[in-house]
Amino acid sequence: MSQFFFLGLIALGGAFGACSRYLISELCVSLFGRGFPYGTLVVNVLGSLLMGLLMSAINQGMIASVPARPIIGLGFLGALTTFSTFSMDNVILMQQGAFLKAGLNILLNVALSIAACFVGYQLLMKN
Template identity: 50%
Template sequence: MHLVYIAIFGALGCLSRFMVSGWVYALIGRALPYGTLAVNVIGSLLLGLLMEGGLRSAALPADIRMGITTGFMGGFTTFSTFSYETVRLLEDGSMVAAGANILLNVTVSVVFAGLGIFLARQL
């Protein structure tokens, strides 16, 4: 049954990524891949919160938790798009923007994953 949950939540995660990143691009623009950054940071926070919370509580059944963490979060976050956009920035000669994209995605996402874990421990 967990494969069904992963598929359903994965589809919802993909749609959510499309909507959130589109909204961020409309709001901030495309000087940097802000939409991808936003979904990766939000996803890191939520995954840290859900994984740590799931280890501390049985409030979510394992199948649902797997659907949310593997399916939704896997569909919502996007390492491949981050990688592609960074390569495109490099090809365009935008070394500073590419470096900023790498630094922001990796650093801020890791910090927010840690924040999610911290918040889960406070609950």
Template identity: 40%
Template sequence: MTVLLVALGAAIGAPLRYLTDRLVQSRHDSVFPWGTLAVNLAGSFILGLLAGLPVGAAWSALLGTGFCGALTTYSTFSYEILRLIQDGSRFYALAGIIASVVGGLGAGAMGLLVAQAVTG
């Protein structure tokens, strides 16, 4: 049953990642990977929220592993950073690394804080 919940969450998260990435990136005339940053920050926030809420194993599998696992993308982040470095856009590469790592940790922490505030 858990495998099916993970698959269901991933079936929703993966297309949402693609569509969100394309939408966000289309609104920026820059080589910076805004779309990937957006989905990774959103996924980090959701995971932080789930970590602080009293959800069961089934919800964790569906939303945490399945949905957030497919929504967020470390491989695309790595590829885009390497591509920026190869293209000579080292500033954007460094900015992307810092924004993703610091922003991801911050978004996760914010999600946890929101969950703690809601659950009191």
């Protein structure tokens, strides 16, 4: 498989991931307001769940690694969940003196994302 084709698959998934991230974030703002970075939390947890499902499906032989991993794993999920946004959200909260919110955001993103990835992986396990 050529490198350009592989990069094209990643770009295709990334375009959908970036658009999905925007739409999810806007939905969270409309539902919950801007007082807490709910959009980042939702995309991080959802992305982790989907990553767990994807990797389990690949490891179980349910889907082929190519094109699923470059399109979904690297492209879509790579664009959907961005740790840099998570980091910036927390810097802003700390600059505003909202240390409790920042701590809660860090705890929730890390714990729920790891848990969601585990659940996603386990959902497709055959044992």
